[in-house]
Amino acid sequence: MEGLNARDTPMRYLAAIESAFTATLEADPGFGGLLTKNPAYPLWHVLRGPRIGYELNELAEWVDLERFKPKRGWKVDEVGVGRNVTLFDRLRYWAYRNVLEYKKEGGLDGWNAWLSACNTRALTFNGDFAAPLDGREVWWVAKSVAKWVWQRFSLEKRQELIQRTHTPEQQARRGRKGGKKSGEVRRAMSEEKRASARLMRAQGMSYRAIAKELEVSLGIVHKWCRE
């Protein structure tokens, strides 16, 4: 087991870097790496980098890796039937967010593009597993999610949902509640600095010096010391 984990970690690191580059360069996430051009053909202009190999951490420096690490909470190392559930969950959440883009296109073309996109996405998610499912199972999940979401989601339904559950009154109520809570949290977070500011002031430091020392704005130091 130890050996598996030891190999798994760099592989996931590699997968995260690959995803990050794919997204950053807006490349085709479904590209399998098999289709290529013949560099010897005279029509292609071939660009070569200065070196053949890069360390993973060298590549990682060029992209925002944090965004592409497998999400916390997703049990990417699950095995057996758990993988189906995980894949299903991840895929459908992605599908809810993205289906309308394809439905806009509509028709058979839209559906085909959507189905293909779902499968591509499912394959990507499947790649996060230490022991991936086989392609047929991934395809089955992709097809099922694609079909289900395609049939049930629409711009109208989404708007209807928003209208029904996000009236200004409802939002105001939620916002008020959330804001108060948020305020408490933020206040607690700056409590230490606030206490320091008062102490510094009592010792005769200028507001400006305090602001600089604590790396906060002048205005807020005033406010703290007045409270």
Place this chain on the structure above:
DNA sequence: GAGGCGCAGCAAGCTAATGT
């Protein structure tokens, strides 16, 4: 340069219904 004050606007953080 210092203290003092006010205001516009931003970002963070949160809410709860609803979806699966």
Place this chain on the structure above:
DNA sequence: ACATTAGCTTGCTGCGCCTC
């Protein structure tokens, strides 16, 4: 369990303007 949604409150910044 988690994503999505719009709007709200709060804390804070940045700025201008004032007086001493």
